[in-house]
Amino acid sequence: MRTIDLLFDRYGESHQHPFNKRVHWLCVPLITFSLLGMLWAASPWLAMGFVLFAMGYYLRLSLPIATGMLVLAGLMLLVLSQLGEVFYISLVIFILAWIGQFVGHKVEGKKPSFFEDIKFLLVGPAWLLGFVYRRWHIAY
Template structure:
């Protein structure tokens, strides 16, 4: 398994334009929320318990993030649980409303992503490595923390791999 620095650095190679990163601040959360909304409607019986698809994917994602970084993994856990709570009422809507909202948010999120990559002049990272779909949300969190002046060492390590950001 690649380290946190390697994962963020590799993802960062596709995200050096500040405009691209800005579109990702909105696009990636929209996509993640839409996927959680879609998966929250899938019920999985486990003995006496029933979980939904979103809970399963959030759990697996958080385990992966925790393996990369305990502190960032815990932050992602809080964010993903909050998104799951917000998605629950949408998943309970009538089928057509649930689908329209979820797919609409998903498409809007991807439109923002592709606008950002137009500015970047590069394809999305997941085209070359599917793990980019899981690293994207973590990258957005890390970039936000870097902007707040936190995780300076990690920021330096990522920049060593990906290079400096461009306007």
């Protein structure tokens, strides 16, 4: 089994309940956007560096996933570049989205450990993109 499939399966173990899945469809992109926003507020170069680091990780897993994530991250950076003060907006979004994640996992009845949550910061968005790819019959 490929590494990306193993990661998606592992991530999916604590994302089975329909409510938790819906929460993650909302909260994971918001967490990604807000994390990039806080990095952008510190320095646009820092945000772009993080995206490059993430792309290296995604490229090791799957070229189609890396390509899709690059497009999505690019769109997020474009939006961030058009906003004024992004730090506080991003911080509020980040906190509220994490609260949503905790509620979703409470309903699920199981959640990854804190260290898995940190590791899954990059896996979660790719996991959602994997669903989109499967729906559109795009191999990843």
